[in-house]
Amino acid sequence: MSRRLLLVHAHPDDETITTGGTIARYLAEGVEVTVLTCTLGEEGEVIGERWSQLVTGQADQLGGYRIAELKAALGELSGGALAPRFLCGAGHWRDSGMAGTPSAEHPRAFVRADRDEAVGAVVEVIRDLRPHVVVTYDPVGGYGHPDHIQVHRITTAAVEAAGTDGFPDRGAPWEPAKLYWTVTEDDALAAGLADLGDRPDAWRMPHPGELPAVPAAEVTTEIDIRGVLGEKRAALAAHATQVLVSPDGRSYTLSNLIAQPVLDREHFVLVRGRHGERGPDGREHDLFAGVRA
Numbered sequence: 001m002s003r004r005l006l007l008v009h010a011h012p013d014d015e016t017i018t019t020g021g022t023i024a025r026y027l028a029e030g031v032e033v034t035v036l037t038c039t040l041g042e043e044g045e046v047i048g049e050r051w052s053q054l055v056t057g058q059a060d061q062l063g064g065y066r067i068a069e070l071k072a073a074l075g076e077l078s079g080g081a082l083a084p085r086f087l088c089g090a091g092h093w094r095d096s097g098m099a100g101t102p103s104a105e106h107p108r109a110f111v112r113a114d115r116d117e118a119v120g121a122v123v124e125v126i127r128d129l130r131p132h133v134v135v136t137y138d139p140v141g142g143y144g145h146p147d148h149i150q151v152h153r154i155t156t157a158a159v160e161a162a163g164t165d166g167f168p169d170r171g172a173p174w175e176p177a178k179l180y181w182t183v184t185e186d187d188a189l190a191a192g193l194a195d196l197g198d199r200p201d202a203w204r205m206p207h208p209g210e211l212p213a214v215p216a217a218e219v220t221t222e223i224d225i226r227g228v229l230g231e232k233r234a235a236l237a238a239h240a241t242q243v244l245v246s247p248d249g250r251s252y253t254l255s256n257l258i259a260q261p262v263l264d265r266e267h268f269v270l271v272r273g274r275h276g277e278r279g280p281d282g283r284e285h286d287l288f289a290g291v292r293a
């Protein structure tokens with residue numbers, strides 16, 4: 001029986017920015033991977049002029065356009081095999097915007113989702129896919145975006161419920177063996193920033209502490225993605241309204257033009273389930289370590 005991995009993300013681009021290398025690596029190893037995205041990213045900014053009028057308040061077509069970017073990015077990570085999957089279907093919930101913006105008042109904003117409806121929907125996906133491992137964000141959503149925090153809360157509740165007799169109309173119980181948070185490790189980020197290489201003049205270096213990261217001591221699992229860095233870079237570039245990749249491929253930026261390193265490892269914190277085999281560094285190097293698939 002093949003190993004199965006579910007990653008739950010807020011917007012198109014998050015899957016690649018935080019877990020793109022892990023997705024590409026496990027797909028190459030024959031793992032059944034599903035990326036579940038909760039909104040279309042309708043409230044995003046747009047890099048460049050060409051698609052700038054798609055934004056909310058003008059054509060309000062960015063969400064639809066980002067479906068195509070997500071399809072292209074997943075194609076780069078999977079050799080064309082992986083397609084987007086949206087929670088309750090594309091467009092059901094809307095990007096809530098950054099903290100403090102009025103877009104959180106939109107009736108379909110993800111932060112306003114009915115909790116039982118959203119948790120039940122993720123439970124149904126879990127019971128349908130029967131993943132051994134689930135990945136989502138930490139309690140602050142990585143960097144505090146309201147949709148990321150909501151994804152953390154909804155996914156955590158769904159993983160806790162999926163194996164119980166709760167939500168009886170949402171399929172037969174299935175308890176994933178492990179739940180991880182995707183995180184940025186502080187030491188890896190610092191080393192990446194110190195070794196950033198040539199970046200476009202318009203990009204700036206982050207101020208000390210400006211980019212969120214967790215202490216290395218909190219990281220339980222490290223996935224080496226050196227073998228799939230090309231796929232990750234191509235997938236980042238596919239999210240062209242949201243992400244720019246430097247000519248040397250060693251850094252990327254969002255619309256804020258803050259330079260960030262394309263790291264050769266992705267980091268995780270195991271928060272539910274048993275640790276598997278650990279290396280000399282005391283870390284797991286496989287999300288499926290210790291899982292009987």
Ligand SMILES: CC(=O)N[C@H]1[C@@H](O[C@@H]2[C@H](O)[C@H](O)[C@@H](O)[C@H](O)[C@H]2O)O[C@H](CO)[C@@H](O)[C@@H]1O
Nearest residue numbers: 011041043044045095096097098254255256
């Ligand atoms: C990576 C991520 O979660 N991107 C979100 C985020 O986009 C940022 C936001 O527009 C911010 O104002 C910019 O400075 C930053 O550069 C963007 O990455 O929030 C968007 C709105 O909710 C969302 O669509 C995007 O996917």
Ligand SMILES: [Zn+2]
Nearest residue numbers: 010011014145
């Ligand atoms: Zn996001």
